Amino acid sequence: MTTKEMAHANGNYTPQARSTTVESAMEAVEEVMFSVVNSDVAVLKDASRHILDAGGKRVRPRLVVISYLATGGRDVENALAPAAALELVHTASVVHDDINDHGVVRRGRPSVNTIWGRTFALLTGDYLFTKVYELMAPYGDLNVLFAEATTALVEGETLQAAAVKNNDFSREAYMEIIARKTAVLFKIGAMLGARLSNAPEPQVEALGRYGYNIGLAFQIIDDILDIIGDEEQLGKTSGIDIEQGKGFASIQDDAAEGDPMDSIKRKLMSADRLDKARQQAKQLVQVAIEELDTLPETPYREELINLAHLVINRKR
Numbered sequence: 001m002t003t004k005e006m007a008h009a010n011g012n013y014t015p016q017a018r019s020t021t022v023e024s025a026m027e028a029v030e031e032v033m034f035s036v037v038n039s040d041v042a043v044l045k046d047a048s049r050h051i052l053d054a055g056g057k058r059v060r061p062r063l064v065v066i067s068y069l070a071t072g073g074r075d076v077e078n079a080l081a082p083a084a085a086l087e088l089v090h091t092a093s094v095v096h097d098d099i100n101d102h103g104v105v106r107r108g109r110p111s112v113n114t115i116w117g118r119t120f121a122l123l124t125g126d127y128l129f130t131k132v133y134e135l136m137a138p139y140g141d142l143n144v145l146f147a148e149a150t151t152a153l154v155e156g157e158t159l160q161a162a163a164v165k166n167n168d169f170s171r172e173a174y175m176e177i178i179a180r181k182t183a184v185l186f187k188i189g190a191m192l193g194a195r196l197s198n199a200p201e202p203q204v205e206a207l208g209r210y211g212y213n214i215g216l217a218f219q220i221i222d223d224i225l226d227i228i229g230d231e232e233q234l235g236k237t238s239g240i241d242i243e244q245g246k247g248f249a250s251i252q253d254d255a256a257e258g259d260p261m262d263s264i265k266r267k268l269m270s271a272d273r274l275d276k277a278r279q280q281a282k283q284l285v286q287v288a289i290e291e292l293d294t295l296p297e298t299p300y301r302e303e304l305i306n307l308a309h310l311v312i313n314r315k316r
Contacts, residue, residue, distance in 0.1 A: 067193025156181025
């Protein structure tokens with residue numbers, strides 16, 4: 001199944017104004033990812049292909065590709081391996097997340113740890129992380145950006161675990177967590193594309209700020225959807241089952257079995273706070289779009305704007 005077909009089947013992100021170049025590049029990114037995880041150790045290959053074949057929104061690699069083209073990149077082949085590597089970082093992290101959170105559904109199918117168990121899920125996540133090194137080996141200094149992203153990701157996950165352990169339900173703690181575990185990957189994705197095209201540094205920095213802000217907005221919307229949605233809508237284990245009568249009035253303070261962040265999300269986004277959170281996400285996207293003024297007016301800049309809007313208008 002092609003990326004485009006998976007997007008239609010799974011309800012994943014597709015730009016309103018499709019670019020043949022971008023969509024062809026995304027198809028090629030899929031090929032790179034599946035090729036690089038083709039291990040002769042069956043469980044690693046099968047588990048890796050299982051999570052990759054489930055699809056996903058692929059926003060992070062799309063950011064790399066569109067940012068590359070929006071800053072004057074001509075040969076999109078140059079962006080494929082870094083785009084694939086960034087998505088593998090994210091994919092490895094969700095495999096590990098499902099171990100920590102006891103998640104049983106991911107991207108609409110059983111999680112890796114549900115099928116293969118925690119040990120093999122841990123090793124699969126490690127395997128995906130190490131494949132990032134293989135893809136990025138030829139890219140020299142760009143690995144500094146990857147180091148920044150992966151370090152922030154681990155720090156964010158650690159802060160999340162500490163927040164749960166210490167019952168720290170503050171808005172400040174929540175924003176710091178999502179900044180590190182989500183927004184930095186978006187930031188680096190946008191910067192990677194610009195660096196690959198040898199864009200002027202002001203454009204690189206502006207795209208970094210663009211990515212960072214839509215990354216924050218993406219995670220806020222993701223958490224809102226996790227609270228109000230169900231597993232069929234989200235394709236992953238949901239924090240609240242509305243159909244079983246667990247509305248906002250009956251939400252308990254203690255964390256539900258599953259994602260240990262549920263309790264924090266619920267406290268921060270209960271009742272009227274959901275509307276405030278949506279408004280914050282919209283404001284972040286507006287700030288992100290303003291950063292694009294430094295880019296030349298091209299269809300690819302418009303695709304970055306479309307992507308920002310779709311981050312907050314999505315239903316899953």
